[in-house]
Amino acid sequence: MLPIRAEAVSYVAGGAAILSGVSLTITPGAPMLILGPNGAGKSVLLRLLHGLLRPEAGRITPAAAIRGAMVFQRPVLLRRSVLANLRYPMALAGVPRPARVRRAEAALAEVGLSALAGRPARRLSGGEQQRLALARAAALEPEVLFLDEPCASLDPAATRAVEEIIRRIAARGTKIVMTTHDLGQARRLAGEVVFLHRGRVVECAPAEHFFAGPASVEGAAFLQGELLW
Amino acid sequence: MQDLGSAFMAAIALVRDGDAGMLAILGLSLRVSLAALGIAAVVGLPLGALLAVARFPGRRAVVVALNALMGLPPVVAGLLIYLLLSRSGPLGHWGLLFTPGAMVIAQAVLITPILAALSRGVLEALWEEYAEALRSFGAGPWRAVPTLLWDGRFALLTVLLAGFGRASAEVGAVILVGGNIEGFTRTMTTAIALETSKGDLPLALALGLVLMVIVLGVNALAQGLRDVALRRAG
Amino acid sequence: MVRRHLRRGLLLAGFALPAAAQxxxxxxxxxxxxxxxxxxxxxxxxxxxxxxxxxxxxxxxxxxxxxxxxxxxxxxxxxxxxxxxxxxxxxxxxxxxxxxxxNDFVLIGPAADPAGIAGMRDVGEALRQIAARRAPFVSRGDRSGTHAAELRLWQEAGIDPVRGRGQWYREIGQGMGPALNTAAAQEAYLLSDRGTWLAFRNRQALKLLVEGDARLLxxxxxxxxxxxxxxxxxxxxxxxxxxxxxxxxxxxxxxxxxxxxxxxxxxxxxxxx
Known part of the structure; x- marks a missing residue:
């Protein structure tokens, strides 16, 4: 699947340009954090890269229907047990039954939900739900995992737990591509940064370079907390 | 007032004595309506789910037609089925006219649009929530249909009860295609119609009360099962 | 093939053969x-x-x-x-x-008998009285045998009741029972077969008023x-x-x-x- 290349990608919704001429390449390695103020187009970019949206102009390769796996800001859990939630996408992906069972158990253990396997998924707490969503995506063993603000509605403790899981998934060699508006989180997780502003990629840099001294005025203003839109 | 009172007494007596004739009629009513509900569910629920997820030209027209068919007058449905199943009609060789099978068809035809239209509404809301995630898992609309039907099962139970209520309360169509034959195609509703026309209003009302209690019982049972399952499965 | 299965399925679904059926x-x-x-x-x-x-x-x-x-x-x-x-x-x-x-038909009407036909032996005369008084009369209006008989009796009495349609002459297009129920509620006259009348329970003020004319066969x-x-x-x-x-x-x-x-x-x- 990797590298995933976006070339001059534009996206329009309701007559307004959300993204214009975005180019970037996703290669194996440390997590890629997509940063930018609200409305910069982060979520749309993630959906384009994953394959949920089609670009208005430009192209994304490889030209698969769906690239990698994705976890949404608000986890979409099926009205089924925790275990059934884990197995459902694996069954769709054609994972053989014995492997499904094994991977589901491993994924539950990794996110610390083994004891809740039989519980209705939608009765879990917000943090547990997001951990389950992560486990569900990770159990697919995707090459690349897209995370759209996975901690946006979580408290600090739950956020730390989710970050820990993300680090472990990344350590296994899964490429993480993640949006966040939380600079602290970006510093903790990022290997490389894509800085998005008003639908354009303003900077694409290794994390330490970006945080040490952004090349763009917008990037600098963002790090100062002055760029809100 | 006196009639109402004697209707209550008659209803109690019917139940207390376990009146054999009434029990047979009641049994037939339940079997016919449940069979019709089964057929209508097999056709109507997937149709509703498909309409909830699929986007195709003419979808709006189908939805409008379905909503209109919910109001299909039973007598019209009965008449159409009568003409189809009549020995002079295209399906006459089935020999189903004036049998319980014909009543099952009539009720199924009446409630299939109800199940489809109501389940479309229920499942469209669920689809709105699920669509991105299911597409992310690589599930197309066809694969989404069984997923929505299963995950919407508790809401769909209410839809099924609405269909069952309509089926078991129906008289115009079943009297036409069933013939109201004593001991064979006489259901609670056609028996009520018959007793009304014989002028035995208290007995007719008593049968109506029994039917209402049974339908109430079926609803309570289904809701109870739903609550238990909901607590366990969320 | 499919049809045969479908048909059998429907028969089973309807439990087409209750115990008593032959x-x-x-x-x-x-x-x-x-x-x-x-x-x-x-x-x-x-x-x-x-x-x-x-x-x-x-x-x-x-x-x-x-x-x-x-x-x-x-x-x-x-x-x-x-x-x-x-x-x-x-x-x-x-x-x-x-x-x-x-058996025979009978003329039924309210006990108050506003047309004054009780006890008449001539059904034609009774019908002429009803029409003359414009007393409410319920007709089956459903092409039934009783409806046909009623229309024949009007014709023999020399009266076209359809001219009173919507006023005193009320065609309901339903069976004998509903016609009796309607007449009971509206205190109207009507022609009934004797059997249904005898078995009918919701008579209220209705009474048998005219019987025995040979034309009522x-x-x-x-x-x-x-x-x-x-x-x-x-x-x-x-x-x-x-x-x-x-x-x-x-x-x-x-x-x-x-x-x-x-x-x-x-x-x-x-x-x-």
Whole structure:
């Protein structure tokens, strides 16, 4: 699947340009954090890269229907047990039954939900739900995992737990591509940064370079907390 | 007032004595309506789910037609089925006219649009929530249909009860295609119609009360099962 | 193939064979009067016991019953409108017509009797009184045998009741029972067959006012539906029913049916005509 290349990608919704001429390449390695103020187009970019949206102009390769796996800001859990939630996408992906069972158990253990396997998924707490969503995506063993603000509605403790899981998934060699508006989180997780502003990629840099001294005025203003839109 | 009172007494007596004739009629009513509900569910629920997820030209027209068919007058449905199943009609060789099978068809035809239209509404809301995630898992609309039907099962139970209520309360169509034959195609509703026309209003009302209690019982049972399952499965 | 499975499925789904149902049966299209008076409940079990043939009665107005026969949806008909029956035979849908039994029509009306017809022996005179007083009159209006008889009686009385339509002359397009219910509610006059009247429970202020005129004779006939026209009909069983009901056993069974000691139907079977 990797590298995933976006070339001059534009996206329009309701007559307004959300993204214009975005180019970037996703290669194996440390997590890629997509940063930018609200409305910069982060979520749309993630959906384009994953394959949920089609670009208005430009192209994304490889030209698969769906690239990698994705976890949404608000986890979409099926009205089924925790275990059934884990197995459902694996069954769709054609994972053989014995492997499904094994991977589901491993994924539950990794996110610390083994004891809740039989519980209705939608009765879990917000943090547990997001951990389950992560486990569900990770159990697919995707090459690349897209995370759209996975901690946006979580408290600090739950956020730390989710970050820990993300680090472990990344350590296994899964490429993480993640949006966040939380600079602290970006510093903790990022290997490389894509800085998005008003639908354009303003900077694409290794994390330490970006945080040490952004090349763009917008990037600098963002790090100062002055760029809100 | 006196009639109402004697209707209550008659209803109690019917139940207390376990009146054999009434029990047979009641049994037939339940079997016919449940069979019709089964057929209508097999056709109507997937149709509703498909309409909830699929986007195709003419979808709006189908939805409008379905909503209109919910109001299909039973007598019209009965008449159409009568003409189809009549020995002079295209399906006459089935020999189903004036049998319980014909009543099952009539009720199924009446409630299939109800199940489809109501389940479309229920499942469209669920689809709105699920669509991105299911597409992310690589599930197309066809694969989404069984997923929505299963995950919407508790809401769909209410839809099924609405269909069952309509089926078991129906008289115009079943009297036409069933013939109201004593001991064979006489259901609670056609028996009520018959007793009304014989002028035995208290007995007719008593049968109506029994039917209402049974339908109430079926609803309570289904809701109870739903609550238990909901607590366990969320 | 698919169709056969579908059909079998539907039969099973409807549990098409309740315990009491017979393997051999005929479908008899008949009138509400014969069923609702309780006559069939009395005589049909005797027929089934004697012959092993079940009878499924679809009770309709005579006009509708004849239409069911015309479509081949019944095997035999037992109805009461001689002119319509002869038309049915002439069209080739079945026959021959055999007369079976008779009873009579009666004029029913409110006990207050605003038209003053109670006790009259001349039904024509009674109807002329009702029309003259514009007293409410409920008509079946459903092409039934009773409706046909009513229209004939008006004609013989020299009155066109349709001119009172929507005012005192009220055609309801329903069966005998609903017509009696309507008349009871509206304190109206109407023509009824005696059997349904005797079995009717919701009389309120209604009373039998005129009876006994020879023109009030209500003759029932029986016909088999033509197997040439409708290959699906059960010729043998239908004929067995006709032979039985016009024979000694059936005629005796008819004569034996009484409500409160009163005989409702009078057997008068005669050779085919």
């Amino acid at each position: 393997e051999r049966f005929i479908t008899l299209a008949s009138t509400t009067s014969t069923e609702q008076s309780g006559l069939f409940g009395h005589i049909l079990p005797i027929f089934t016991r004697d012959t092993g043939i079940g009878v499924r009665v679809v009770a309709l107005g005579t006009g509708q019953a004849l239409d069911v026969g015309r479509r081949g949806d019944a095997d035999a008909l037992l109805v009461h409108d001689r002119a319509a029956e002869e038309r049915f035979v002439a069209e080739g849908h079945g026959g021959p017509r055999r007369q079976v039994m008779y 209500n003759q029932y006939g029986v016909l088999a539906v033509s197997p040439q026209r409708h290959p699906g009909v059960k010729v043998k069983e239908a004929q067995a029913f006709i032979d039985w009901i016009t024979g000694a056993a059936g005629q005796a069974a008819i004569a034996g049916y009484r409500i409160n000691g009163e005989q409702l139907f009078f057997p008068n079977a005669a050779p085919p005509n």
